[in-house]
Amino acid sequence: MAAKDIDWANLGFGYVKTDKRYVSYFKDGKWDEGAVIEDDMIVMSECAGVLQYAQTIFEGLKAYTAEDGRIVTFRPDLNADRMIESAKRMEMPPFPRERFIDAIEKVVAANKDWVPPYGSGATLYIRPYMFGQNPVIGVKPATDYQFRTFVTPVGPYFKGGAKPITIKVSDFDRAAPRGTGHIKAGLNYAMSLHAIVTAHEEGYDENIYLDPGTRTKIEETGGANVLLVDADGNIVIPKSDSILPSITRRSLAIVAEKYLGLKVTQREVYLSELGDFKECGLCGTAAVISPVGKIVDHGKEICFPSGMEEMGPTTKKLYETLTGIQMGHIEAPEGWVHEIKV
Numbered sequence: 001m002a003a004k005d006i007d008w009a010n011l012g013f014g015y016v017k018t019d020k021r022y023v024s025y026f027k028d029g030k031w032d033e034g035a036v037i038e039d040d041m042i043v044m045s046e047c048a049g050v051l052q053y054a055q056t057i058f059e060g061l062k063a064y065t066a067e068d069g070r071i072v073t074f075r076p077d078l079n080a081d082r083m084i085e086s087a088k089r090m091e092m093p094p095f096p097r098e099r100f101i102d103a104i105e106k107v108v109a110a111n112k113d114w115v116p117p118y119g120s121g122a123t124l125y126i127r128p129y130m131f132g133q134n135p136v137i138g139v140k141p142a143t144d145y146q147f148r149t150f151v152t153p154v155g156p157y158f159k160g161g162a163k164p165i166t167i168k169v170s171d172f173d174r175a176a177p178r179g180t181g182h183i184k185a186g187l188n189y190a191m192s193l194h195a196i197v198t199a200h201e202e203g204y205d206e207n208i209y210l211d212p213g214t215r216t217k218i219e220e221t222g223g224a225n226v227l228l229v230d231a232d233g234n235i236v237i238p239k240s241d242s243i244l245p246s247i248t249r250r251s252l253a254i255v256a257e258k259y260l261g262l263k264v265t266q267r268e269v270y271l272s273e274l275g276d277f278k279e280c281g282l283c284g285t286a287a288v289i290s291p292v293g294k295i296v297d298h299g300k301e302i303c304f305p306s307g308m309e310e311m312g313p314t315t316k317k318l319y320e321t322l323t324g325i326q327m328g329h330i331e332a333p334e335g336w337v338h339e340i341k342v
Ligand SMILES: *Cc1c(COP(=O)(O)O)cnc(C)c1O
Pocket: 060, 184, 220, 221, 222, 223, 224, 225, 244, 245, 246, 247, 248, 249, 283, 284, 285, 286
């Protein structure tokens, strides 16, 4: 295990080419049997659907070494289901659930030497994705697709402690009402690039997006769901049809209720009430929860009482419980931790 000579603690979040990847082709109305291959390059038509009209979707999850030495992933069935929903919305052929999980198992096993050791804080990030491959010039769905999965090792998200971040209420919108905000489509990220580059130039770590219909309610950041702790110490999660259903956030809601005995409410959250909350965190696979210290709305600062030095107490408990479940020192709900035999 972890045979590659890598300085895991200092590894960042960047692409590192690993040994093997998985590919399956969709042609003549069906998926082929799929294979683990070595070639990391993709050759396709200059007019491929993905290149012209951005017909592409993806997923993100991680494999890691648990305390008992097993290589595991966290709730991959939910990634499979979410990718099926993404495919339907994008008029792409869904990749079957059991085949998705099989592909992940195969590609992680084929790259087992790249799985970071327990306790390193590093993980093997898994990127399943799918795109339209054949030439498409009149606007329509492609007929030929590739489903692929590669893995790349990534370093610990929080180096030297989880420092709260400052985020900006964006002037741009992330997802239209009744658009594609609820699916994991590359196009949602393409149009967020200008907003994030602008926010970074202004000194912010992230953008928080409002509901585009009324611009009075908060939705999420570019790549993470919002979770709030109210004055009573309970959890509030913003509700909207254009929020991407984060698996981390859904898992944290269960942890809050079942493990910590907190009340969890999912409802519309107005920008004007943000100052009433005690803590704010951003949920996603990479960080689990990143604490937010401050939200800036056009010069008006909303500072959470948890401050800019450390995670708030509830955020910290949630973080420690979920990471404890993932690593195997806290008992996991049935099916959450999925072993990969290598
Ligand atoms: C992937 C993603 C998330 C996080 O989802 P997880 O399943 O928890 O990793 C949140 N928001 C957006 C927009 C995303 O694309």
